Amino acid sequence: MMDTLLDISNDISRHTVLADYCRQRLPEMRLVQRLIRKGEGYLRPDVIGTVYDGAVELPLYSIELGSTRADAPVMLLCGGIHGIERIGSQLLIAHLATLIHRLQWDECLKQTLTEIRLIFLPLLNPVGMARGWRSNGQGVDLMRNAPIDAEMPSPWLVSGHRLASWLPWYRGNAEQPMQPEAQALCDLVTHQCATSPFVLALDCHSGFGMRDRVWFPYAGSNRLFEHVAELHALVRLFERAHPHHPYLFEPQHHHYRTHGDLWDYLYSEYHTRHDAAFLPLTLEMGSWLWVKKNLRQMTSYSGLFNPTVPHRQRRTLRRHHALLTFLIDAVRSWHNWIPAPETRARHQRYAERRWARQDSHR
Numbered sequence: 328m329m330d331t332l333l334d335i336s337n338d339i340s341r342h343t344v345l346a347d348y349c350r351q352r353l354p355e356m357r358l359v360q361r362l363i364r365k366g367e368g369y370l371r372p373d374v375i376g377t378v379y380d381g382a383v384e385l386p387l388y389s390i391e392l393g394s395t396r397a398d399a400p401v402m403l404l405c406g407g408i409h410g411i412e413r414i415g416s417q418l419l420i421a422h423l424a425t426l427i428h429r430l431q432w433d434e435c436l437k438q439t440l441t442e443i444r445l446i447f448l449p450l451l452n453p454v455g456m457a458r459g460w461r462s463n464g465q466g467v468d469l470m471r472n473a474p475i476d477a478e479m480p481s482p483w484l485v486s487g488h489r490l491a492s493w494l495p496w497y498r499g500n501a502e503q504p505m506q507p508e509a510q511a512l513c514d515l516v517t518h519q520c521a522t523s524p525f526v527l528a529l530d531c532h533s534g535f536g537m538r539d540r541v542w543f544p545y546a547g548s549n550r551l552f553e554h555v556a557e558l559h560a561l562v563r564l565f566e567r568a569h570p571h572h573p574y575l576f577e578p579q580h581h582h583y584r585t586h587g588d589l590w591d592y593l594y595s596e597y598h599t600r601h602d603a604a605f606l607p608l609t610l611e612m613g614s615w616l617w618v619k620k621n622l623r624q625m626t627s628y629s630g631l632f633n634p635t636v637p638h639r640q641r642r643t644l645r646r647h648h649a650l651l652t653f654l655i656d657a658v659r660s661w662h663n664w665i666p667a668p669e670t671r672a673r674h675q676r677y678a679e680r681r682w683a684r685q686d687s688h689r
């Protein structure tokens with residue numbers, strides 16, 4: 328009896344500490360928890376890991392909705408891997424809120440979700456976000472933390488290093504396992520996507536340049552990834568559906584080649600084990616779009632990665648809604664557009680002409 332009372336009291340005190348922490352430093356976590364309550368009946372929330380900021384224990388949430396069939400196509404939506412890039416988490420939280428509202432009346436969406444599984448990982452680096460850091464609480468850049476080395480890494484430091492955790496882009500200690508946030512993502516992909524015939528991931532970041540970009544592998548090699556023909560078919564579909572879209576689709580290595588990229592690692596692991604197509608995309612929201620309209624943003628570190636004026640934040644959240652909706656529809660209908668063997672070679676040629684050209688100049 329005494330033990331039970333102690334457990335209950337510990338639980339209450341842990342929840343109070345977490346609630347205070349989130350109120351002061353991590354409003355995104357409160358929004359995620361509110362959505363989990365609001366979407367009861369539609370959502371299957373889970374805690375896929377825990378991380379600590381001092382004595383505060385923070386959950387890593389995954390939120391599933393849609394089909395539970397093992398052979399359902401899967402779309403994975405990740406945000407907040409770089410803690411300073413709050414807008415990525417906010418975009419996914421806003422989109423999940425829209426889906427929960429629409430599920431109350433929209434038969435088309437309900438039908439879509441009988442056929443596909445959506446998995447949201449909206450806040451993968453809560454300690455980094457609470458502290459306003461790019462890295463996690465241990466100073467490790469999670470996007471440099473996978474056990475995979477780049478070919479010809481460039482530029483120095485940005486490509487990932489093992490010098491010291493106080494420097495940005497730190498990969499972590501080679502002797503240690505992956506960080507819990509990175510491991511949780513890898514475990515989820517390994518276990519939840521293993522039997523799906525088609526998997527698409529969208530990992531939401533911000534901070535790179537004047538354009539909104541959609542990157543695909545490899546980040547650590549000048550090669551195009553093995554599913555570039557499928558990716559080309561998808562991009563062409565999007566360009567025809569949204570001819571005035573703002574995005575630049577390109578392989579990540581057109582800009583830099585990094586060690587330890589989680590998507591390179593996950594893609595390579597997946598590709599060696601499964602025949603199914605896995606398209607890991609990274610949305611890089613171009614933050615200079617906001618900075619140039621409000622130069623005061625340059626005076627704060629967070630302002631370089633996130634729109635600080637409320638109307639611009641709302642505009643950013645609206646701006647990517649069409650892309651997210653399109654991708655969900657494309658995952659549902661993947662078998663209608665995935666290139667058949669007789670057209671695949673043509674998509675491969677187009678893809679190489681479009682994206683491999685730049686490599687020959689390097």
Ligand SMILES: [Zn+2]
Nearest residue numbers: 409412532533
């Ligand atoms: Zn980022």
